[in-house]
Amino acid sequence: MTTRIVIHAGFHKTGTTSAQSMLRENSAILDPHVRVFLKEAFEDLTERARAFSIDPKKRTLTTVARAAVAFFDQVARDDPRPILMSSEDLSGHMPGRHGLECYDSAGLVMKCLSDAAFRHFGPDTDVTFYFSTRSPEPWLRSTWWQNLRSTRLTDDFETYVSQFDAARSLDDILEEIAVDIAPARVTSFQLEEAADLPLGPLDPLLTLLELTDLDRSALRVLPPENVQPDLGIDAVFLALNKSALPEKDVQEAKRVVRKMARRFDP
Secondary structure: OOOEEEEEEEOOOOOHHHHHHHHHHOHHHHOOOOEEEEHHHOHHHHHHHHHHHHOOOHHHHHHHHHHHHHHHHOOOOOOOOOEEEEOHHHHOOOOOOOOOOOOOOHHHHHHHHHHHHHHHHOOOOEEEEEEEEOOHHHHHHHHHHHHHHHOOOOOOHHHHHHOOOOOOOHHHHHHHHHHHHOOOEEEEEEHHHHOOOOOHHHHHHHHHHOOOOOOHHHOOOOOOOOOOOOOOHHHHHHHHHHOOOOHHHHHHHHHHHHHHHHOOOO
16 A cells, blocks of 8 residues: 655745645544644654754754654554645744745755655655745745744845845745655645635645545635735834834734734725
């Protein structure tokens, strides 16, 4: 029996939260067809991947490899259902944090995952790494917003973008990952294109899994999540981040503003 494994390992701010929410929402329908593992099922692995992204040393990579082996070792070999893992944190910290400009460490992390999968399930295992992507400008704007609301980032958008290498795209990272993880495969789908599919960002994942007996029309579609509201509150958050207010007060103020913004969310 050949086990099919699809690993949705990124990228941040490309509809991953929306896809994962629909996986949770529809778990009862999906469970007879696919074994779904979200971040909470391999949190140690994601923590090791994030640590490696900001400290890419042999020592930290070894901890990633050990965590990958530990995860797959507890997954049953005799279950015929395919496996889906989904967490953008497998690619490391989101760019814009800890001085990171892109996902330079992702290929080595994926190699640890593929090695562990082949070790556990055998060399004929069908392993595919799937990455949701996004056009450069909206992706950078979305990572800026996420960092703005979650950290004390004090750069406006123009300053933030100037720190990134404009010649290095997510597609470049995917090409490097494909070299690192062969004979496993890499595939991707752009968020802008997924928006027109019946199940949005979840659609490409289900297609990769080839769940021929699944009635997709029975699945509940959820609205996009974690979207920046178009209300100008980014300027408010930027001012809060630049203020001398204590961290606790800044986070509380952001929470209140976000709650107010949700009242106007259509």
